[in-house]
Amino acid sequence: xxxxxxxxxxxLYALLETAPADPHLASCxxxxxxxxxxxxxxxxxxxxxxxxFAQVFTETRIDASKRRILAAIEAQPAGQLLRFPxxxxxxxxxxxxxxxxxxxxxxxxxxxLALGRWTQSxxxxxxxxxxxxxxxxxxxxxxxxxxxxxxxxxxxxxxVHSGPVGMLRAxxxxxxxxxxxxxxx
Amino acid sequence: xxxxxxxxxxxxxPVTPEGTPxxxxxxxxxxxxxxLASGARDEARERFxxxxxxxxxxxxxxxxxxxxxxxxxAEAAQDAFLKVFLxxxxxxxxxxFEVWFTKILVNGCxxxxxxxxxxxxxxxxxxxxxxxxxxxxxxxxxxxxxxLLSKARAGEIAGALAxxxxxxxxxxxxxxxxxxxxxxxxxxxxxxxxxxxxxLFRALRRLRGLxxx
Numbered sequence: 016x017x018x019x020x021x022x023x024x025x026x027l028y029a030l031l032e033t034a035p036a037d038p039h040l041a042s043c044x045x046x047x048x049x050x051x052x053x054x055x056x057x058x059x060x061x062x063x064x065x066x067x068f069a070q071v072f073t074e075t076r077i078d079a080s081k082r083r084i085l086a087a088i089e090a091q092p093a094g095q096l097l098r099f100p101x102x103x104x105x106x107x108x109x110x111x112x113x114x115x116x117x118x119x120x121x122x123x124x125x126x127x128l129a130l131g132r133w134t135q136s137x138x139x140x141x142x143x144x145x146x147x148x149x150x151x152x153x154x155x156x157x158x159x160x161x162x163x164x165x166x167x168x169x170x171x172x173x174x175v176h177s178g179p180v181g182m183l184r185a186x187x188x189x190x191x192x193x194x195x196x197x198x199x200x
Numbered sequence: 201x202x203x204x205x206x207x208x209x210x211x212x213x214p215v216t217p218e219g220t221p222x223x224x225x226x227x228x229x230x231x232x233x234x235x236l237a238s239g240a241r242d243e244a245r246e247r248f249x250x251x252x253x254x255x256x257x258x259x260x261x262x263x264x265x266x267x268x269x270x271x272x273x274a275e276a277a278q279d280a281f282l283k284v285f286l287x288x289x290x291x292x293x294x295x296x297f298e299v300w301f302t303k304i305l306v307n308g309c310x311x312x313x314x315x316x317x318x319x320x321x322x323x324x325x326x327x328x329x330x331x332x333x334x335x336x337x338x339x340x341x342x343x344x345x346x347x348l349l350s351k352a353r354a355g356e357i358a359g360a361l362a363x364x365x366x367x368x369x370x371x372x373x374x375x376x377x378x379x380x381x382x383x384x385x386x387x388x389x390x391x392x393x394x395x396x397x398x399x400l401f402r403a404l405r406r407l408r409g410l411x412x413x
Contacts, residue, residue: 024401025401028400028401028404028405031404032382032397032400053404056404056407056408056411057376059357060357060376060377060407061377063353063354063356063357063358064265064354064357064361064377065377066351066353066354067354067355067357067358068264070351070354071264071270072260072261072264076274077257077260080256080260080277080278081253081256083278084256084277084278084281085248085249085252087278087281087282088245088248088249088252088281088282088285089245091245091282091286
């Protein structure tokens, strides 16, 4: 009998699941042996898994676990029975309460942002972007730090920038972002 | 206002396909549901212990094969029983109780596994904080060598099962370790029988590769 006519693995696994009524299987000792081997393999896994379970869950442990479950059921107060959503009236709190909180939170955020912007607008104009190359100003998170001595700091930066750039580059290379930026000014 | 009656509600007989008799668990579950419906909650609690007797060991096995941790498995089984008790009014007698219970148990195991992997990702284990189990009686195993060998093989098999993708493991555990039919597995996991067979085929092929190398 040629190899091609033997059952492929897919068919063999299918036969493991169903009654072996395959005509080829009935007449092929090789495939019968393969199917028997597969059965033995699944049995070995089953018994190995059973052994692993029995090693961990002895009768004492199983009894203890059962007692815990019954105690947990006993601890459930009467009248606390729940229903799945859709099965009768749900006892969960109404979802209508949720948007109120969300609206309040959103309103607080908007008011906070507006106040922050208003108080910032009272300060003298800071010519932050003047004299700084566009590829640097495109990253506001790095430069928009507000400190008490903003004016002094910016003045110092501008004076350094208007002079030789060697010192500024040295400072720049010390920062963690030095690899992410083009270091040529 | 009508007074609430505590008379037992009529028990709806569980419906089974092809006229086969309902499983003992389905019968007990129907009784508990009827007791709860009539307000007899203490009786329902007492009757629930019969359901625990019927399904507890099986629940522990499935949870343990899935989670590979005794404490997690015990907690998952407890959660599943508690959930079933609290949601019993939603049990439909048109399906075997075991299918419903298995679905709840497997989903609980999945959630637990997800939360465990999230926890392990962000924390460093701080020693053994497992709950105290009762002391074990003296072992009656044949010999230390035989125990060691069988333990080693059991460990290999458990390790191989753990390497299966989640869906394949679910299907394999329910079909071959729990001994359920492909139809049951499909209903419990929300898969068609054909899909169950494909997962079984892949799981077996993978396990052979893992255990025979």
